[in-house]
Every structure is written in C-alpha cells, then in structure tokens.
Amino acid sequence: MKMRNPPVNSLSLEFLTELLISLEKLESDKAFHAIILTSDCPGIFSAGLDLMEMCGRDPTHYAEYWKAVQELWLRFYLSHLVVISAINGVNAAGGCLLALSCDYRVLADNPKYAMGLNETLLGIIAPFWFKDTLVNTVGHRTAERALQLGLLFPPAEALQVGMVDKVVPEDQVLSAARSELAQWLAIPGHARQLTKSLMRKPTADRLLKERDADIQNFVRFISRDAIQKALRVYLEKLKQKKT
Numbered sequence: 379m380k381m382r383n384p385p386v387n388s389l390s391l392e393f394l395t396e397l398l399i400s401l402e403k404l405e406s407d408k409a410f411h412a413i414i415l416t417s418d419c420p421g422i423f424s425a426g427l428d429l430m431e432m433c434g435r436d437p438t439h440y441a442e443y444w445k446a447v448q449e450l451w452l453r454f455y456l457s458h459l460v461v462i463s464a465i466n467g468v469n470a471a472g473g474c475l476l477a478l479s480c481d482y483r484v485l486a487d488n489p490k491y492a493m494g495l496n497e498t499l500l501g502i503i504a505p506f507w508f509k510d511t512l513v514n515t516v517g518h519r520t521a522e523r524a525l526q527l528g529l530l531f532p533p534a535e536a537l538q539v540g541m542v543d544k545v546v547p548e549d550q551v552l553s554a555a556r557s558e559l560a561q562w563l564a565i566p567g568h569a570r571q572l573t574k575s576l577m578r579k580p581t582a583d584r585l586l587k588e589r590d591a592d593i594q595n596f597v598r599f600i601s602r603d604a605i606q607k608a609l610r611v612y613l614e615k616l617k618q619k620k621t
C-alpha cells in the first residue's frame with residue numbers, strides 16, 4: 379500500500395477514508411495475507427494528521443474527522459493481516475501512529491527521516507491511545523520522555539529505543555520489508571492472528587469502550603481558542619520556512 383497524498387501525505391479526512399477503504403478491501407479478500415505500508419511521496423512517509431482538518435472548522439467537522447482517525451487506527455492496529463511498514467521518509471505524529479500500529483517497522487537510514495509523536499511541539503496532546511501504542515512499543519520511560527519533549531527520533535535513535543525494528547540503506551527499505559514478511563507468513567495464520575489479538579485487544583478495547591467520550595474530549599480540546607491559535611502559529615511557521 380503506497381500512500382500518495384502530496385505534498386506530505388497529511389492524513390486529511392478524504393485520505394483517511396481512502397486508506398480505510400483500501401485496507402477493508404484487502405482484508406476481505408482471502409487471497410491477501412499481508413500489507414507493506416510505504417509512501418509514494420519522496421522523503422516523506424507522512425506529516426501526520428492534516429492540520430487543516432483541525433483548524434478553523436466547526437465541531438461537527440471535528441467530530442467526523444476524529445471518528446475517522448479512530449476508525450483507521452482500530453482497523454490497522456487490529457488487522458488480521460501481517461502489516462509491515464517500510465518507512466521511507468520523515469514521519470510525524472499521526473503518521474508515526476500508523477507505523478507504530480504495524481507488526482514490524484523498517485526505516486530508511488537517512489538522518490532527515492526522523493519519526494515520533496511530536497504533538498507537544500504543536501501545543502497539543504497525544505491522545506491516550508496514541509500514548510498506549512507508543513508505550514506498548516518502546517516502554518513507559520522512553521514513551522514518557524518522548525511524549526513530553528515531542529521527540530522526533532533519527533534512525534539510529536529510533537532503532538536504539540525500539541521505535542523501529544530495523545534500519546537499512548534507503549534503497550533497501552522495501553526489499554528488507556519483503557524479506558521480513560517471509561518469517562511472519564511462515565507462522566500458521568490462525569495462531570499468529572489470535573496471538574496478535576491477545577496482545578493488542580486490551581489497548582484497543584480501552585478506546586472502543588470510550589469512543590464517544592474520546593470524540594467529545596477531542597472536539598472540546600481542539601475548539602479552544604488557545605489551541606486554535608497554537609495550531610495557526612504552527613502552520614504559519616511551516617509556511618514561513620519557505621521564505
């Protein structure tokens with residue numbers, strides 16, 4: 379699955395919906411057993427959630443958007459397919475969440491390709507299920523420091539803290555993902571799928587039990603004047619980079 383939403387693969391409502399439909403199609407086709415998730419945007423895996431969806435819109439839109447973000451995470455996190463990410467670019471916040479929801483992560487060895495949950499740098503907070511997904515991957519202490527400081531880890535550090543499983547030269551990222559896949563596909567499917575569910579269901583259940591409350595919290599939080607201002611300032615900084 380090659381993500382293509384130029385220029386930065388931001389996860390707009392339309393793009394989230396496309397990803398969700400693609401994933402559902404692959405999951406319902408018995409011929410498919412695995413997905414390699416990668417990017418078609420040079421140097422960028424994903425810039426994360428689309429800030430334009432969270433800025434200057436009305437509460438109904440925020441609620442619809444957040445429901446789609448929840449849906450995509452639940453679908454990826456609990457997918458019965460083997461999902462491996464071949465991370466071929468910088469990967470922030472919501473994009474990093476997608477990669478963390480995969481079963482295995484290969485990252486291209488380029489110092490520009492940092493990844494992490496950098497929400498605090500925007501003046502916002504990683505929701506509890508983003509946090510839980512990170513904790514499940516790197517452990518509590520590393521996650522706490524990474525989340526508070528909004529750290530984006532370059533490849534060597536991402537590997538060292540366990541945020542990715544392998545770092546390879548940039549031209550080998552897809553072949554390394556394919557080689558890894560062979561090992562996962564050699565395991566009897568039902569046993570691997572049930573084990574994945576055993577490991578992940580408690581984390582997913584937390585959101586499933588609180589979905590509506592989580593949407594309401596998001597809408598309340600994102601609608602605050604101070605948060606809207608912080609997001610506008612961040613977007614402005616991104617644009618000013620060019621001048």
Ligand SMILES: CCCCC/C=C\C/C=C\C/C=C/C(=O)SCCNC(=O)CCNC(=O)[C@H](O)C(C)(C)COP(=O)(O)OP(=O)(O)OC[C@H]1O[C@@H](n2cnc3c(N)ncnc32)[C@H](O)[C@@H]1OP(=O)(O)O
Nearest residue numbers: 388425426427428429430470471472503595596599616617
């Ligand atoms: C108590 C209850 C709590 C409930 C929870 C509440 C809130 C939490 C909510 C949400 C969690 C948020 C998750 C997120 O994912 S937020 C997004 C975080 N992403 C980032 O910080 C990355 C920002 N982007 C960059 O750093 C760079 O763009 C890049 C990815 C490194 C690429 O750099 P490059 O130089 O190649 O490109 P540009 O910077 O020039 O960007 C091109 C173009 O794209 C626009 N853009 C970039 N990122 C985004 C984005 N995430 N959304 C929308 N648009 C984006 C950028 O502004 C440029 O636009 P232009 O019009 O100038 O061409």
